[in-house]
Amino acid sequence: MIDIHSHIIPGIDDGPATLAQSKSLLQAAIAQGTTFMMSTSHMTPGVYPNSPQKIRTHFEKLMANLGDIKDQIQLACSAEVRVGPEMIPLVERNEIPWLGELDGNKVILLELPHTHVPLEAKNIIRWLITRGIRPLIAHPERNAEIMRVHRRSHELADLGCLFQVTSASLYGASGPHSNRSADRLAKDGLIYVIASDAHNTDYRPPGIEAGYRAVERIVGASKAADMVFEHPWLITQSHFSHVESPDVVV
Numbered sequence: 629m630i631d632i633h634s635h636i637i638p639g640i641d642d643g644p645a646t647l648a649q650s651k652s653l654l655q656a657a658i659a660q661g662t663t664f665m666m667s668t669s670h671m672t673p674g675v676y677p678n679s680p681q682k683i684r685t686h687f688e689k690l691m692a693n694l695g696d697i698k699d700q701i702q703l704a705c706s707a708e709v710r711v712g713p714e715m716i717p718l719v720e721r722n723e724i725p726w727l728g729e730l731d732g733n734k735v736i737l738l739e740l741p742h743t744h745v746p747l748e749a750k751n752i753i754r755w756l757i758t759r760g761i762r763p764l765i766a767h768p769e770r771n772a773e774i775m776r777v778h779r780r781s782h783e784l785a786d787l788g789c790l791f792q793v794t795s796a797s798l799y800g801a802s803g804p805h806s807n808r809s810a811d812r813l814a815k816d817g818l819i820y821v822i823a824s825d826a827h828n829t830d831y832r833p834p835g836i837e838a839g840y841r842a843v844e845r846i847v848g849a850s851k852a853a854d855m856v857f858e859h860p861w862l863i864t865q866s867h868f869s870h871v872e873s874p875d876v877v878v
């Protein structure tokens with residue numbers, strides 16, 4: 629399975645604090661069948677003010693210290709970008725750590741505020757789309773406004789957003805509200821990708837198998853498989869150019 633949202637770099641956001649914790653997280657991901665994993669550290673101004681350069685430097689340092697773990701899982705580096713005006717110059721200079729590409733468009737893993745869907749966010753999303761950039765919204769099912777007003781998700785989809793739902797939301801480990809919201813997104817055909825959003829091995833663990841099995845009961849085997857194999861591969865394959873054929877991932 630291909631996990632396109634995770635926090636594995638130690639010490640730069642609310643993911644692992646130490647190299648040992650990063651290694652434990654990656655070993656748990658491998659044990660649960662994750663074969664490809666995108667590192668998506670937070671870029672949240674004022675909270676986790678990570679620049680693309682800082683994230684890249686720390687990712688390379690992590691890779692240099694992983695030992696044989698690197699042989700068991702394919703890793704690449706992107707970021708989870710909080711929507712806001714600070715991202716605009718980075719987009720204009722093409723300095724965003726893109727998650728990948730889809731149908732000729734760049735894809736950004738875009739995080740909304742947790743409380744609501746601001747008008748400003750919609751305006752930035754429109755601006756991104758006019759520039760040929762496709763937002764993949766990180767865990768919309770955990771946004772309080774989308775939980776309360778489900779049609780907000782359709783409004784974002786109508787703008788051109790894709791959705792990444794977090795595995796734990798689908799099997800209820802993040803509470804009943806995000807579980808209900810995730811199920812509604814599944815029923816409405818709005819989930820493009822399932823990811824772990826792993827931060828640690830305790831309460832925000834790696835692995836997407838449980839969410840995959842949960843969504844399978846709602847959308848069926850074929851569409852569920854698309855969410856953990858086909859779709860994440862379509863977006864991220866350019867990061868894994870040394871892998872000759874996507875067949876190896878299924």
Ligand SMILES: [Fe+2]
Binds near residue numbers: 633634708766825
């Ligand atoms: Fe995240």
